[in-house]
Amino acid sequence: MFVDKVNIFVKAGDGGNGIVAYRREKYIPDGGPAGGDGGRGADVTFVVDEGLRTLMDFRYQRHFKAERGENGRPKNQHGRGGKEMIVRVPPGTTVIDEDTGKVLADLTEEGQTHVVVKGGRGGRGNSRFATPANPAPEHAENGQPGQEKNLTLELKVLADAGLVGFPSVGKSTLLSVVSAAKPKIADYHFTTLAPNLGVVETDDSRSFVMADLPGLIEGAHSGVGLGHQFLRHIERTRVIVHVIDMSGLEGRDPYEDYVTINEELKQYKMRLTERPQIVVANKMDIPESVENLAAFREQVGEDVQIFPISAVTKKGLRDLLHAIVDKIETTGEFPLYDEEEQEQRVLYKYEKQEAPFKITRDDDGAYIVEGADIEMAFKMTDFNRYDSVRRFSRKMRQMGIDDALREKGAENGDTVRILRYEFEFVE
Ligand SMILES: Nc1nc2c(ncn2[C@@H]2O[C@H](COP(=O)(O)OP(=O)(O)OP(=O)(O)O)[C@@H](O)[C@H]2O)c(=O)[nH]1
Ligand SMILES: [Mg+2]
Known part of the structure; x- marks a missing residue:
C-alpha cells in the first residue's frame, strides 16, 4: 500500500450582498422597501470517479474557488446563486482538514459525493428587515463569506507487483519501459529511495499497478541501508518480481544475489517467503549474461521459472508481463493494514471547544x-x-x-x- 498525497486549498463562493432599495412606481410616491437578497455562494463538491487512479491531476491545480452569489437587485429580485464546483477524485481518497488533522471524508464508491466547503448564504435585502416600527429600513446584509479550507488528500494505492532486488539491477529502468512512470535511473546504488508507481497494461488489455522499490542489500532485515523501511513496502505488494543483474559486471554473482535477497525477505518476515515470486534475469543484452544465465539455471534448479529480459532493449518483456498478470490474477489479497500502519494513522486530533469570543x-x-x-x-x-x-x-x-x-x-x-x-x- 502506497500513499499518494497532495495538499490543496478550497474556497466556496461568498454569498451575494443584499441591497437597500425602494419601490419606485408611477403614482406611488413613497414605495416600501424592495431590496432583494443576494444569491447563495457555490459549494465545492468532491465526486468519486472510478476512471481516476491517482492524485496526479492535483499536482497541476491546487486552488479551487467556487463562484460567488450575485448581489440582490431592486424590485425584490434575488441574486442568482453561484454555480456548483465539482472536483473529481479517485476512489479511495481520504479528505483530511490540514489545519485540524480531522478526517472529513473517506470517498470510496463510484459517484459518491461530499461537500467539502459550503457556500455563504446570500445577505438579506432591506425588505426583509421591515417592521411596523421601521417600515423602510436603511439596512441590508452583506453576503456570508464562503467556507475555506486547507485540505490534504490521501490515496492509498495497492501495488499489485513490487520490483525487488539489489541496487542498480535495473528495477527503475524496467518500470520506466513498461509504464508511463518516469523514475530516476542512474548507475549508482540507491538511486531510488521511495517507491515509484506505474500502471502497466499488457497487449491483451489487462492492467496492474507495479511499484519500483528501493534496492535491498545484505543486512536489510536488520535495518542496514534503510532496509526496514524498504522491506515494509514489499509486504504490501501481492506479487514479488525479483530482478537480478545477470551480467555480473558489478563483481557480484547472480546466484549469490538471488539467495541473499530471498534470505533477507525470510529474515525480515517469514511470511514474505510465501508471497508468489517471479524471477527476472535482466541485462541480457550484455554478452557475459548468456553464460551467467546458464550457470544460474543450473544452480536454482528446474522448479524456478526464469524470465530473461533486457530492460534497455525491451526484449522478453511481453512474456514477463503476461506471467506477472497471470500470477496476480491467481493470488488473493494480503491483509492491507498491519499494526504499524494503524498506529501511524491519526484519525481525530483533540479539538478544543472554543469560547464564543x-x-x-x-x-x-x-x-x-x-x-x-x-x-x-x-x-x-x-x-x-x-x-x-x-x-x-x-x-x-x-x-x-x-x-x-x-x-x-x-x-x-x-x-x-x-x-x-x-x-x-x-x-
Ligand atoms: N545494459 C543494460 N543496462 C541496464 C539494463 N537495465 C538497467 N540498466 C542500467 O543499470 C543501471 C541501474 O539502473 P536502475 O534502473 O537505476 O537500477 P535500480 O535497480 O532501479 O537501482 P536502485 O534504484 O539504485 O535500486 C543504469 O545505468 C541502467 O541504465 C539492461 O537491461 N541492460
Ligand atoms: Mg531504482
Missing part, C-alpha cells in the same frame, strides 16, 4: 476582539449604513462583548479592533 490587548493598548461569530457578523455588516451599524452594535451587546470589554477596563473612547478594522468604544 476572546479579548486581548494590543501593544498600543487597543482591545482586540476575536471569535468566529462576531467576525462573521462583522463581515456581513455594511458599515456605510447607519441602521446596519446599529444592528452590529446590538449584536456585540447581546453576545456580552460590551460587558466583557468593560470588565477588562475599556472606557469611552478606547480603541477596539475586530479583524483589521478599528472603532471607538462608546458607552
Whole structure:
C-alpha cells in the first residue's frame, strides 16, 4: 500500500450582498422597501470517479474557488446563486482538514459525493428587515463569506507487483519501459529511495499497478541501508518480481544475489517467503549474461521459472508481463493494514471547544476582539449604513462583548479592533 498525497486549498463562493432599495412606481410616491437578497455562494463538491487512479491531476491545480452569489437587485429580485464546483477524485481518497488533522471524508464508491466547503448564504435585502416600527429600513446584509479550507488528500494505492532486488539491477529502468512512470535511473546504488508507481497494461488489455522499490542489500532485515523501511513496502505488494543483474559486471554473482535477497525477505518476515515470486534475469543484452544465465539455471534448479529480459532493449518483456498478470490474477489479497500502519494513522486530533469570543490587548493598548461569530457578523455588516451599524452594535451587546470589554477596563473612547478594522468604544 502506497500513499499518494497532495495538499490543496478550497474556497466556496461568498454569498451575494443584499441591497437597500425602494419601490419606485408611477403614482406611488413613497414605495416600501424592495431590496432583494443576494444569491447563495457555490459549494465545492468532491465526486468519486472510478476512471481516476491517482492524485496526479492535483499536482497541476491546487486552488479551487467556487463562484460567488450575485448581489440582490431592486424590485425584490434575488441574486442568482453561484454555480456548483465539482472536483473529481479517485476512489479511495481520504479528505483530511490540514489545519485540524480531522478526517472529513473517506470517498470510496463510484459517484459518491461530499461537500467539502459550503457556500455563504446570500445577505438579506432591506425588505426583509421591515417592521411596523421601521417600515423602510436603511439596512441590508452583506453576503456570508464562503467556507475555506486547507485540505490534504490521501490515496492509498495497492501495488499489485513490487520490483525487488539489489541496487542498480535495473528495477527503475524496467518500470520506466513498461509504464508511463518516469523514475530516476542512474548507475549508482540507491538511486531510488521511495517507491515509484506505474500502471502497466499488457497487449491483451489487462492492467496492474507495479511499484519500483528501493534496492535491498545484505543486512536489510536488520535495518542496514534503510532496509526496514524498504522491506515494509514489499509486504504490501501481492506479487514479488525479483530482478537480478545477470551480467555480473558489478563483481557480484547472480546466484549469490538471488539467495541473499530471498534470505533477507525470510529474515525480515517469514511470511514474505510465501508471497508468489517471479524471477527476472535482466541485462541480457550484455554478452557475459548468456553464460551467467546458464550457470544460474543450473544452480536454482528446474522448479524456478526464469524470465530473461533486457530492460534497455525491451526484449522478453511481453512474456514477463503476461506471467506477472497471470500470477496476480491467481493470488488473493494480503491483509492491507498491519499494526504499524494503524498506529501511524491519526484519525481525530483533540479539538478544543472554543469560547464564543476572546479579548486581548494590543501593544498600543487597543482591545482586540476575536471569535468566529462576531467576525462573521462583522463581515456581513455594511458599515456605510447607519441602521446596519446599529444592528452590529446590538449584536456585540447581546453576545456580552460590551460587558466583557468593560470588565477588562475599556472606557469611552478606547480603541477596539475586530479583524483589521478599528472603532471607538462608546458607552
Ligand atoms: N545494459 C543494460 N543496462 C541496464 C539494463 N537495465 C538497467 N540498466 C542500467 O543499470 C543501471 C541501474 O539502473 P536502475 O534502473 O537505476 O537500477 P535500480 O535497480 O532501479 O537501482 P536502485 O534504484 O539504485 O535500486 C543504469 O545505468 C541502467 O541504465 C539492461 O537491461 N541492460
Ligand atoms: Mg531504482
